Amino acid sequence: MPCKTNSELETFLKKAKHYTKMGKVADYIPALSKANRDDLSIAIYFPDGKYVSAGNVKEKITLQSxxxxxxxxxxxxxxxxxxxxxxxxxxxxxxxxxxxxxxxxxxxxxxxxxxxxxxxxxxxxxxxxxxxxxxxxxxxxxxxxxxxxxxxxxxxxxxxxxxxxxxxxxxxxxxxxxxxxxxxxxxxxxxxxxxxxAIEVDCLDLARIGIVFALGGIDPVTKKRIMPAHVARLCKTFMVTCGMYNASGEFAVRVGIPAKSGVSGGILGAVPNRFGIGISGPALDDKGNSVAGVKLLEMLAEKYSLSMF
Ligand SMILES: NC(=O)CC[C@H](N)C(=O)O
CATH class of the missing domain: 1.10.1500.10 (Probable Glutaminase Ybgj; Chain: A, domain 2)
Structure with a gap:
């Protein structure tokens, strides 16, 4: 299983963090412009309820999209x-x-x-x-x-x-x-x-949601079903085809996992049966996706063959 330690994840985070400089914090919702462009954090949840994280994991962002x-x-x-x-x-x-x-x-x-x-x-x-x-x-x-x-x-x-x-x-x-x-x-x-x-979460919350989708609707800790499997499947399908706005095609090629982004710089990722991923990185690219967050996912996808295609 990849990235079983925080320090391993930290290495990827450090590399991806340089890309925050290439992005801009959303300001069309005035309150979002207060976010820090340089922030970047990630958490990965595993099916056994364990997780790893890197960056300022407690930093809250709003869910937006x-x-x-x-x-x-x-x-x-x-x-x-x-x-x-x-x-x-x-x-x-x-x-x-x-x-x-x-x-x-x-x-x-x-x-x-x-x-x-x-x-x-x-x-x-x-x-x-x-x-x-x-x-x-x-x-x-x-x-x-x-x-x-x-x-x-x-x-x-x-x-x-x-x-x-x-x-x-x-x-x-x-x-x-x-x-x-x-x-x-x-x-x-x-x-x-x-x-x-405007519901506020941190990247660990996002990763936990991601693993629920990844497990077809099952909570990794309580092992209880939160949503029917067909609902989880439907949602993941929309995440693949439309989750990253009009960059969903490129994201599917480069990363290849169901994901959903928001203009606060959050990304929710679900690698079927394997991981839930939560990212917070407010600097956005011109399509409205976390620029460093997408880079980080590209790096992880390459290293650990995350793509489902
Ligand atoms: N892309 C987004 O995150 C958009 C959500 C935002 N609340 C809006 O409706 O514009």
Whole structure:
């Protein structure tokens, strides 16, 4: 099994850290611009519940787009495949995550997949509950279960900052409301979505979620099933085809594992049956992926033959 010691992982981290200089911290959500460009940390979880880590593992980041794959799992559990995929499609877009262009061009007018913002908003719309608060509790509890960490909460500052500035997401919602994909109050949906994106985790939490997906829905510590195997499989498939935005093709060639990134610089990776990987590295490349995080995964993939292809 690769990287069984922290010091072995530290060697890779040191090499990858140079690449943080090539990236930029996201600032279109104003609160995210406070992140430190030079940070980089990683944790790897194994099926036996053990883990290794390197860097400042306790550093918290918000989930941002990583939350999309978690709400997809929850919506599939709560609503079933048929309903979920009546509102969102299966196909990668090749466009940036917040692009509006394909929404109008595709017929019927539904988001092409659940990993772009439009698709994720449609998925969050389907989370059950009688109020934003109830629905958010349902998302948060699911994430606490996945991470085995009851301390997980969200950053009010980041949620508020995104809520006040996400006009593009508002426009996606109004477009979908016009076309009958969603039928709720847009401000309420955005309130829920921005809170979901602002849930704070560290890279160990991410790695723990990764191993649950890698094990087909089983918790590595309690050995209990957290989600049905077909839900884990579906989520991992979307992670491969659309998880790294419009860089998913290149990532599949260079790394070859199901992964999901977020503009906070987080990456969640799941190497089927082998590892869960969590990375935090706020400096982003021009597609919005952690520049040093992707480099680190490339190095690990080469050294330990991680690619599933
Ligand atoms: N790519 C991302 O991480 C985007 C998530 C962010 N909350 C948004 O909706 O714009």
């Amino acid at each position: 990583i939350s999309k794959v978690l709400t997809l799992a929850l919506a599939l559990i709560q609503r079933g495949e048929e309903l979920v995929f009546s509102k969102v499609g299966y196909e990668p877009t090749g466009d940036p995550f917040n692009s509006i262009v394909k929404l109008e061009m595709s017929k019927p007018s539904k988001p092409l997949n659940p990993m772009i913002n439009a698709g994720a908003l449609a998925v969050t719309h389907m989370i059950k509950g009688n109020s934003v608060e109830e629905r958010f509790t349902s998302i948060l509890s699911f994430i606490q279960l996945l991470t085995g960490n009851k301390e997980i909460h969200y950053s009010k500052e980041v949620a508020q900052s995104e809520f006040e500035t996400s006009h593009l997401n508002r426009s996606l919602c109004y477009f979908m409301k016009q076309h009958g994909i969603i039928d709720e109050n847009v401000e309420e949906l955005l309130d829920l979505y921005t809170k979901q994106c």
